Amino acid sequence: MLLPTLDLTLRAVTAAILLLLAALMLRDVRTMTAGRLAVAFAVGSAAHALSSSVGFAAPVAPWRALLIALATGNVVIFWLFTKALFGDGFIVRWWHAALWALLVGASLVNCLVLLPADAWAARLFSMSLTVATLGFVAMAIGQAIASWSVDLVEDRRQLRVFIVAAAALYAGLNAVLQLTMGGTAAPGFVDVANAALLAGIVTAIAFSLMRVGGDQLFPAVAASAAAGNGEPQAEPASADQALIAALNRLMADDRIYRQEGLSIGVLAMKLGLPEYRLRRLINQRLGYRNFNVFLNNYRIAEAKTALADPSQAAVPVITIAMDAGFQSLGPFNRAFKATTGVTPTEYRRLNIAT
Secondary structure (H helix, E strand, O other), X not given: OHHHHHHHHHHHHHHHHHHHHHHHHHHHHOOOHHHHXXXXXXXXXXXXXXXXXXXXXXXOOHHHHHHHHHHHHHHHHHHHHHHHHHOOOOOOOHHHHHHHHHHHHHHHHHHHHHHHHOHHHHHHHHHHHHHHHHHHHHHHHHHHHHOHHHEOOHHHHHHHHHHHHHHHHHHHHHHHHHHHOOOOOOOHHHHHHHHHHHHHHHHHHHHHHHHHOHHHHXXXXXXXXXXXXXXXXXXXXXXXXXXXXXXXXXXXXXXXXXXXXXXXXXXXXXXXXXXXXXXXXXXHHOOOOEHHHHHHHHHHHHHHHHHOOHHHOOOOHHHHHHHOOOOOHHHHHHHHHHHHOOOHHHHHHHHHHO
């Protein structure tokens, strides 16, 4: 009785922590895409905590099948959450919801239809779902790593490292166990170890989120925190003012943003600063959360001037884009439309015509 009781206790505590986190985020950040996905991820993780076990055995009660399905679909939510958390302009599309529904529906079919009829077929189907889960976890980890170098929010950068490590550890170990177990439930000590690992990770995540704070994770919270008290913001210290002036000279006068492969490390070296200090300067003094957005602000300003110049009406858009520092037309078009609301061609037509 000891192992089942310990397993149940660990899962109940983990689910309680996750549901408390969900309630707090629903209260504080429900208006933001990343906030809503965080709530959904916490609820789905609670379902996983209550329903997960290594291996499987028939029959599965309908209520447990629903929890298992929500837990299976939660890997899509995790992927979307990392995209929204680490990419401030992310928008959920209809096909994202369709992917979630597909995994949830497949899991329900497996638990309620295949497992009672053919345990071997159910095991093969379950293995396929596990492989799909690993794929979404890999994409989430890739998202966290890919934009790490251009993230200007230091606490959020550190949280990425933890999320990558925790996700890789738990999802990888859990998937390996699921793939290697037979068609029966695992021994009690395996489930207890699995539950203990999940409880430890969830507790660490909860602690990290409380330490970091919403203004570091969610852009809308940061904006409201900066302007919420209605008081004027403190003037930058004289050292920061000098650094901002030097940075402005590099960007506006020397147009260093045109340099191919410009990174924050290269820019910090030009200014004779440690990289972390330049990140903090651009983030806290200039209000940018992403280095590429900071660069593109200058690049697009130059492109807008060129596109509105009648003497450059015959210059191809791609030439203007590459002169401004973009490496290809696709990213330029996306960044330009995100900033101005129109494509570069439409912007040129509207401005030269007037």
